[in-house]
Amino acid sequence: MNYFPDEVIEHIFEYVGSHRDRNALSLVCRSWYRIERCTREKVFIGNCYSITPERLIQRFPSLKSLTLKGKPHFADFSLVPHGWGGFVYPWIEALAKGKVGLEELRLKRMVVSDESLELLSRAFPNFKSLVLVSCEEFTTDGLAAIAANCKRLRELDLQENEVDDHKGQWLSCFPDSCTSLVSLNFACLKGEINTGVLERLVARSPNLKSLRLNRSVPLDALQRIVARAPQLVDLGVGSLVHDPAMETFAKLMTTMNKCKSITSLSGFLEVTPRCLTAMYPILPKLTSLNLSYAAGIPGSDLIKLIRHCKKLQRLWIMDSIGDKGLGVVANTCKELQELRVFPSDNIGQHAAVTEKGLVAISMGCPKLHSLLYFCHQMTNAALITVAKNCPNFIRFRLAILDATKPDPDTNQPLDEGFGAIVQSCRRLRRLSLSGQLTDKVFLYIGMYAEQLEMLSIAFAGESDKGMLYVLNGCKKLRKLEIRDCPFGNTALLTDVGKYETMRSLWMSSCEVTVGACKVLAMKMPRLNVEIFNENEPADCEPDDVQKVEKMYLYRTLAGKRKDAPEYVWTL
Amino acid sequence: MARKGLGFEITELRLGLPGEPKSLVSTNKNEKKRMFSEIDDNGEKEKKSNTGGNLKTTESKAQVVGWPPVCSYRKKNSMNEATKMYVKVSMDGAPFLRKIDLGMHKGYSELALALEKLFGCYGMGEALKDPENCEHVPIYEDKEGDWMLVGDVPWEMFMESCKRLRIMKRSDAWQIEKTYIEIDEIKEKNV
Numbered sequence: 225m226n227y228f229p230d231e232v233i234e235h236i237f238e239y240v241g242s243h244r245d246r247n248a249l250s251l252v253c254r255s256w257y258r259i260e261r262c263t264r265e266k267v268f269i270g271n272c273y274s275i276t277p278e279r280l281i282q283r284f285p286s287l288k289s290l291t292l293k294g295k296p297h298f299a300d301f302s303l304v305p306h307g308w309g310g311f312v313y314p315w316i317e318a319l320a321k322g323k324v325g326l327e328e329l330r331l332k333r334m335v336v337s338d339e340s341l342e343l344l345s346r347a348f349p350n351f352k353s354l355v356l357v358s359c360e361e362f363t364t365d366g367l368a369a370i371a372a373n374c375k376r377l378r379e380l381d382l383q384e385n386e387v388d389d390h391k392g393q394w395l396s397c398f399p400d401s402c403t404s405l406v407s408l409n410f411a412c413l414k415g416e417i418n419t420g421v422l423e424r425l426v427a428r429s430p431n432l433k434s435l436r437l438n439r440s441v442p443l444d445a446l447q448r449i450v451a452r453a454p455q456l457v458d459l460g461v462g463s464l465v466h467d468p469a470m471e472t473f474a475k476l477m478t479t480m481n482k483c484k485s486i487t488s489l490s491g492f493l494e495v496t497p498r499c500l501t502a503m504y505p506i507l508p509k510l511t512s513l514n515l516s517y518a519a520g521i522p523g524s525d526l527i528k529l530i531r532h533c534k535k536l537q538r539l540w541i542m543d544s545i546g547d548k549g550l551g552v553v554a555n556t557c558k559e560l561q562e563l564r565v566f567p568s569d570n571i572g573q574h575a576a577v578t579e580k581g582l583v584a585i586s587m588g589c590p591k592l593h594s595l596l597y598f599c600h601q602m603t604n605a606a607l608i609t610v611a612k613n614c615p616n617f618i619r620f621r622l623a624i625l626d627a628t629k630p631d632p633d634t635n636q637p638l639d640e641g642f643g644a645i646v647q648s649c650r651r652l653r654r655l656s657l658s659g660q661l662t663d664k665v666f667l668y669i670g671m672y673a674e675q676l677e678m679l680s681i682a683f684a685g686e687s688d689k690g691m692l693y694v695l696n697g698c699k700k701l702r703k704l705e706i707r708d709c710p711f712g713n714t715a716l717l718t719d720v721g722k723y724e725t726m727r728s729l730w731m732s733s734c735e736v737t738v739g740a741c742k743v744l745a746m747k748m749p750r751l752n753v754e755i756f757n758e759n760e761p762a763d764c765e766p767d768d769v770q771k772v773e774k775m776y777l778y779r780t781l782a783g784k785r786k787d788a789p790e791y792v793w794t795l
Numbered sequence: 796m797a798r799k800g801l802g803f804e805i806t807e808l809r810l811g812l813p814g815e816p817k818s819l820v821s822t823n824k825n826e827k828k829r830m831f832s833e834i835d836d837n838g839e840k841e842k843k844s845n846t847g848g849n850l851k852t853t854e855s856k857a858q859v860v861g862w863p864p865v866c867s868y869r870k871k872n873s874m875n876e877a878t879k880m881y882v883k884v885s886m887d888g889a890p891f892l893r894k895i896d897l898g899m900h901k902g903y904s905e906l907a908l909a910l911e912k913l914f915g916c917y918g919m920g921e922a923l924k925d926p927e928n929c930e931h932v933p934i935y936e937d938k939e940g941d942w943m944l945v946g947d948v949p950w951e952m953f954m955e956s957c958k959r960l961r962i963m964k965r966s967d968a969w970q971i972e973k974t975y976i977e978i979d980e981i982k983e984k985n986v
Contacts (some may be wrong), residue, residue, distance in 0.1 A: 301861030302866075358868065384868040412868070493872070519873050542873075567863055569873060598863055623863050656864075682862065707861070 233259050243268045251283075270702075270727050272310060273752065276782045277318035289328035289353075290319070296730050296776050297680075298705055299333055300358065303732060303774065307789040312359075313340040314787075320713035329352040335359070341366030345373035363388040364415065367415075371397035378431075379407040389415030391719050405429040409436035411460050411491055412685060419445035427452045436460025439493035444527025447476040448470055454482050460491035460514075464499045473502060481505040482683035492518035496526040507532035511559075514540040516566045518654065527552050537591075540564040543576035543598060550581030553590025562594035567625060578607035586613035594619040600658055603631045611648035620645055621656035628681040630660035637661050643668035646676075656680040666690040670697020678703040691715035695722050705730040713740035720747050728778035739768030741775055745795035752784060753777040753795045837861040870901070880954060886914045886931075897954045903946055907933075914962060935960045 226712060237260060240246055250260040250588070266289040269275065280285065294310025311639065312334045319326050324441070326348040327617065336359045351374045355674065356362075364387065370380060371394055378468050393419050396406075405425070410417070417440055426449050434457060437446065441462035450456065466473075486506045495518050510533050515521065526545045531538075536557040545553070553560070563585060565577055579602045585592065586609065593616045602624055630637055638659040646652060646669050653675055657665065661684035669676065670693035677700055691711040696719065704726065712735030723729060723744075738755065745753040756774040784794045880897040893913050895961040900906045907919040910933060919933065937956040945953070945960070 298861065300866040301864050302867050303861050358866070384866070386868065414873075459866050516869075517873060566869070566873070567865065598865070603818075627859070627865050680864075708859075 230255075230259055237263055241266075251277060262286060266328075266396075267291070269293070271778050271780075272312075272315070273782060273785050274727070274780045277315045277593060278322070279781065280395075281318060281322040281324055285317075287324050288326065289330075290315075290326065291330040291332075292334060293332045294325050294334035296705070296728065297333075297703070298707065298730055298731065298732070302339055303707070304776075305756065305789075305791065308756075308792065309785065309789070310334040311340075311787060312336050313343070316340050316344050316347070322526055324348075325350055327351055328355075330355040330357075331359055332357040333359065336362045336366070338362050338366035338369070342369040345369040350376060352376050353381075354383040355379065355383070356385050357383045358385065360386040364390045364392050364394040364413065367410075368392055368394035368397040371395070371402075372399065375402070376404060377402065380405075381407055381409045381434075382412050383409065385412050387413055388415055391415050393418060393421070395425065398425055400428070402485050403428045404431065406431050407458075407572045408432065409432040409460060411436040411438050411462070411493065413438045413440075416440045419449070423448055423452060424537045428700070429453075430455070432456065434458035434488075436491060437462035439463045443476060443499070444472045447472060447479050450476075450483060451479045452510055454567075455485055456483060457485050458488035458490075459486050461489070461495075461503075462491055464493040464496065465494055466499055473499070476502045477505065484509075488508070488512040489707075490514035490517075492521075492684060496520060497521050500525060500529055503529075504532060509535060511535055512538040514538075516540040516542055516564065518542070519569065523549050525587050527574035528748060531556055533557060534559075536560055538562040540566070542566050542568045544568045545577070547577055547581035547584070550577060551584040551588075554584040555588060559591060560585075560589040561591050563592060564596040564600055565587075566596075567598040576600065583609050586610040590614065591616070593617055596621045596623075598623045598625065601629060601632050602638060602641065603633050604636060604638060604641035604644075605631075605633070607638065608644040611641075611644035615648045615650070617645065617649040619654040620649065620652060621654065621680070622658055623656065624658040627658055635664070639664040639668065643672075646672040651675055654678040657684055658682060660684075662686050663690040664695070666693040670694050673698055675700055677701060679705070681709055683708045685709045689711055692718055695719055702727045704728075706732070706734060708733040710735055712736055716740050717744060720744055723748060723751055723777060724779050726779065726784045728776065730774075730776050731772070732774040734772075735770055736772050736775060737768065738766050738770050738772055742768065742795050744777070750779055750781065751777050752780050754788070755793045755795065756791055757793055758791050871899075882935075882957055882959050884910065884913065884960040884962065887964050887967065895960065897957060902950050903953075906945075910960075910962065919962075928954060930965055931962050932965050933960060933962050 233256070237246075237249065240249060240566070243266065246260060248435070250257045251713070258787075261283050262278065263284055263286060264284045267280065268291045268462070269280070269288060270293045272294050292315060293736070295304055295308060298304060299308070310333060312331055320343060327350050329344065329351075330353075336356060341362055346369075354370060354377075362385075367380075367387075370377065402425075419441060422441070422742055423445070424436065432453050433455065435449070436458070437449075437454065437460055439462045441449070442548050443464060443466075446461060449460065461742065480502055483506055487509055489503065489506065489510055489512070492500075492515060497520070500521070507529065513533060513536055515526065521544065523544050523546045527549045528550055530545075530549065534556055537559050539553065539557065539560060539562070541564070550565075553563075565581070566625060568576065575598070577599045579599065582597055582599070582602075583606050592614050595617065596619075599622070602622060631641070639662055642655075642657060642661070642665050646655070652673055655669070655673065655676060655678070657680065658789075663686045666685060666689075669679070670695065676698045679701065681693060681704075688711055690709070691706070692715050694701070695715070707730075711731065716731070716736050717740055741753050741755055745751065754776045755772050756776070761768065788794060858929050880963070881893050881894045882897060885892045895906075895909055895913065897906070900909060911919045919931065934942050935945055935953070935957045936959045937943055938958060948956075
C-alpha cells in the first residue's frame with residue numbers, strides 16, 4: 225500500500241465508515257494516520273471528558289459530524305446527583321472558534337443550555353442535523369433559535385429529554401423558506417403547539433420522512449397532518465383519544481390507508497384503546513413498533529393489534545401484554561430482532577410477564593439479538609432454554625423487579641442460567657444481570673463472554689473474586705457499572721492497568737474505600753477517579769478508611785476536569 | 796414491614812446479600828441507609844442518618860433508588876391517565892389555593908418537593924421526617940373527614956384516602972391536635 229499515491233488511499237478510505245474501523249486504520253502506520261485524520265468526517269466520543277475539544281479539532285480538520293456522550297449510564301436511574309457535568313457549551317464554543325464546518329451534532333446525557341443551542345444555530349452555516357437524547361436544561365427558546373437560524377436544517381430529533389416548555393411559538397420560527405426537513409421529533413415536549421403552523425410546515429417539507437408528535441396534537445390534527453405527508457416512513461402519534469365526531473375518526477382511517485410507506489410507528493402518549501383500530505391499515509407493513517409509552521391499553525387490545533404485525537423487527541411494549549401476549553408475538557413476528565418489555569406502573573397486580581413469556585419468544589423468534597426484559601421472575605431452566613434457542617444475542621438485559629430474587633422453582637441463584645447465556649451467545653456485547661447471583665456467574669462471564677463490552681451488575685456477588693473474574697477474563701470490556709455489590713479494594717486494585725483499556729468504571733454502594741481510590745488515582749495518572757461526596761460539607765476530607773458511596777473513573781487525555789461541582793472529588 | 800394483605804410481597808426487595816435469611820424486619824445498617832436513599836431521590840443534599848426505627852416517610856415495601864432500572868424520563872411519562880388525582884392544597888397565609896396531582900408523585904419526598912415549589916416554603920422535606928421541629932406542617936383531610944398528619948401511612952394508602960391538603964403553621968397544628976386530644980378525653984370520660 226506504500227506505493228499507492230495518497231489520493232488512491234484516500235479514495236479507499238472513503239468506503240470505510242465505522243469509527244472503529246477508522247480507528248484501526250489510523251494505527252497502521254504514520255502515513256495512514258495522516259491520511260485518515262485528514263479525511264475523517266464523523267467522530268464518536270463516548271465520554272466527553274476523555275479529550276479536550278481543541279485536541280479533537282486539531283486532529284480532524286475535516287470534522288463534520290460529532291457524537292458526544294456525557295453522564296454515566298446510571299444517571300438514568302437517578303444515581304448521579306444534579307450538576308455533575310456533561311456541559312456541551314465548551315464544545316460548541318471550541319468548534320465555533322476553530323471554524324469547524326459542523327453539520328451534525330448528536331448528544332446523549334449532556335447538559336444543553338439555550339445559550340449553547342443559540343450559538344450552535346449561528347456558528348455553523350451548513351448545520352443540518354441535531355439529535356438530543358436524554359439531555360436536559362434547554363427550553364423551547366433554544367429550539368426556536370435552531371428553527372429560526374439553521375437554514376439548511378434537515379433533522380431535529382429530540383428523544384426523552386427534559387425540556388422546559390416556555391409556551392413560545394418555536395415551531396413558528398421555522399421560516400417559510402425552510403423546506404428541507406427530513407426528520408422532526410418533538411414527542412418529549414410537554415407544551416401545546418400550534419397545529420396550523422405544524423400543518424403548514426409539513427406541507428412545505430416534501431422530503432419529510434420521520435415525524436413524531438407530542439401529546440398536545442389531537443386526533444383531528446393528526447389526520448390533517450398525515451394527509452399532507454403520505455410519504456412518511458416513521459410516524460409518532462401524539463394523542464389518539466376518542467373524538468366525539470365520528471367522521472374525524474373515519475377520515476383518519478382513510479388517511480392511514482393511503483400511507484403506503486410507514487414502517488415505523490410510536491408514541492400514543494395518550495390513547496383510548498378502541499381508537500387503535502385507526503392504525504390497523506398500516507400494521508402489516510410495520511417493521512418497528514413502540515407502544516412502551518402507551519399506558520392503559522389492556523393486554524387483549526395489544527394482542528389483537530400484534531396479530532396484524534407480521535413483519536415486525538423491533539417491538540417495544542409494556543408488560544401488560546402478559547406471557548400469553550408474548551406467545552402471540554412469538555407466533556406472529558417471525559422476523560423479530562429486538563424486543564423490549566417495560567414494567568407498567570401497576571403496583572400489586574398479578575405478575576405480568578415471567579420466564580414463560582421469554583421462553584415463548586425464544587422459541588418463535590430465532591432472529592432475536594437484542595433484549596431488554598423487565599419481569600417478575602426468572603428461572604435457570606428458562607434461561608438455559610433461551611440460550612439454546614437464541615445463540616445470536618448481542619444485547620441481553622434482564623431486570624427482575626425483585627433485584628435479588630432466586631429461581632422460584634429451585635430456590636437457587638441464577639448463576640447457571642446466565643452462565644448458559646454467555647456460553648451460548650458468543651457474540652454477546654452487552655449484558656445486564658439481576659436476580660440472586662453468587663461469584664459463580666462472574667466466573668462464567670470471565671470464562672465465556674469474550675466479546676463482552678458492557679456489563680451492568682446490581683445486588684450480586686459474594687466477594688472480590690467476582691469482580692476479579694470479570695476484569696481478568698473479559699478482554700474487550702469497555703464499560704463496567706456496579707451497584708450494591710460486596711466488591712472492595714482488592715478487586716479494585718489488583719489490575720489497575722485494566723482501566724486504561726476501558727472507557728469507564730462505576731461503582732456505588734460497594735465496599736471500596738477512599739484510601740484505595742487514592743492509591744488507584746496515584747498509580748494511574750491518565751485516569752480521572754471521581755468520588756461523589758454528597759453528604760459531608762465540601763471542605764471536610766473523608767477518612768481513608770471510609771467507604772465510598774459513589775465512584776466513577778474513566779480514562780482521559782484531558783486531565784482533571786475544571787467544571788466538577790463541589791461534591792465531586794477528583795483524586 | 797410488609798403488609799401481606801396488600802400483595803406487595805411480590806415486589807418486595809430483599810436487600811441483604813444472597814443467601815441471607817429473608818427477614819422482614821431487618822436491622823441491617825445498609826438497608827436503613829437504602830431507605831433514606833429513597834428520600835435522596837431528587838439528588839437534594841439531605842442529611843443521611845441511621846435512625847432506622849422511625850421511618851414514617853418510607854413506603855411499606857422496601858424501595859431502592861434506581862431499581863427497577865427504568866430511566867427517570869420514562870418513569871415520569873408512563874403514568875396511566877386514570878391515575879391523575881388532583882387535590883386542593885391550601886397554605887395558611889397564602890391568598891389562593893393550588894391544586895396538585897398526587898398521581899404524579901411516587902412518594903412523600905417528591906410530594907414534599909412539589910409543595911415546596913408551589914408555595915416557596917422550604918423545609919417540607921424535613922417536616923415530613925421530623926414534624927416536631929418545623930415551621931410548616933403538611934396535613935390532609937381523609938375520606939372520613941379527619942385531619943391527619945402527612946407521612947404516617949404508606950404512600951399508596953395516602954393517595955387513596957387524601958381528599959385535600961393543607962400546609963399549616965406548626966403552632967396551629969398543635970392547637971388542633973390539642974383539641975382532638977381534649978375531645979378524646981371528654982369521650983372517654985363520658986363512656
